Amino acid sequence: QQTLKYAKQVYDSAEAGAELAKRMQGVGNFNRITRAREQAFYADAATRLSTAQHQVTASREELVRLLGLDESQAQALKLPERLPDLPKQALDPQAVGSLATKARLDIRLAQTALDGAAKAQGLNMVTSFTDIELTGRRNTTFDNAEGTRSTARGWEIDVRLPLFDWGGMQRDAMNARTLAAANQLEGTVRSAGSSLRESYSAYRTAYDVARHYRDEVVPVRKVIAEENQLRYNGMLISAFELLADARDQVGAVTAALDAQQQFWLADAALQASVIGRPTNTTLSVTTSAPSDAGAGH
Incomplete structure (x- = not known):
């Protein structure tokens, strides 16, 4: 649900950028490659949104099957809109x-x-x-x-x-x-x-990575966004430079969400290992580096 909500925000921003680029090209202020960059980001955002929508449905239905719910019970099932916050400290x-x-x-x-x-x-x-x-x-x-x-x-x-x-x-x-x-x-x-x-190593690594995104990566991206907004208000950069920075933020926020999700999966795996039912824990690395397309602006 949390990923879907963010995917919708990215899609709306990309759609606005693509429409603006189309109009700018129509009046001769944009060339084809600049308009194509905005259109490509819009197409990618649409794909991400569709994938997120399916993932919400698939994960919910999997939970319904695991719980053995009938149709009326499945409709009454309420799930949280976002992941829990990280604990203040990792388990000792x-x-x-x-x-x-x-x-x-x-x-x-x-x-x-x-x-x-x-x-x-x-x-x-x-x-x-x-x-x-x-x-x-x-x-x-x-x-x-x-x-x-x-x-x-x-x-x-x-x-x-x-x-x-x-x-x-x-x-x-x-x-x-x-x-x-x-x-x-x-x-x-x-x-x-x-x-x-193995389980505790995965748990502690996932916690450290998620905390790093929460305390370092995302706040830095927020500062950059605020500074670019001020520059845009002062007419020092264009709307498309502002949108290009927003595209770079997508990777950081998505990686932060993935890291938070991996932490709670690792936490569940550790709890299972503690009672004697160990499960495999695989940690994947999601990069938050700025895209080349954004740098081109």
Whole structure:
């Protein structure tokens, strides 16, 4: 919905620019290539608007199917007009590790399977509580010869493997089912650490990128737009130079919306990973660089 609303604004601006360019060419003030640039932007904006309209319908209908709604319920379904704002701070890695320790269902199931297999064999097996620790890492390297400093940041997740109290029995005394359950638990714990590292890295990267667009890229573009508006009011630039700057802003705002969307997808993926249902998280890069067409004006 938020992308569609912005696509409509871009379309209206592009339509006005294309109409103005057509009239300017009609009175001999524009050449064909200048008019063609405005027409191309208008055509691209129309395509973006159509795509956004379909995406709204497709995503809504997908949600209707997932919820199993009938026609009347689907019509009553109300969705927000925009994405939630970014949280003031990203989730603390220690907090994520603590949640995972309590909520990883796959580890709980593996522990239960091992306990059941051991009891069925008549063994008394005690395992320690599995702890998952997630910490930040910051390594600073100094190059004395070059006089430079580089800083590398990352995230580490430590998973404490369960400690088995075998009660004096040998490992070969376990039957195949109990041994398989013990190996399954160990493998599950290792896999949990790997999936959490990946999910938290995607979450934190998406948060940093979205915050960068919110705090740096979009405000700078807003300042440029305000300054160009003042120059236009002072008759220092033409209407088409003002429109060219608006075209450059489209990439920045679109990239900011995409970054915000990717953050909330990464947040959902992290929450799923915390409870033991990890999902693939793919982060894509959307450029907000000014277009060549805009520079031509």
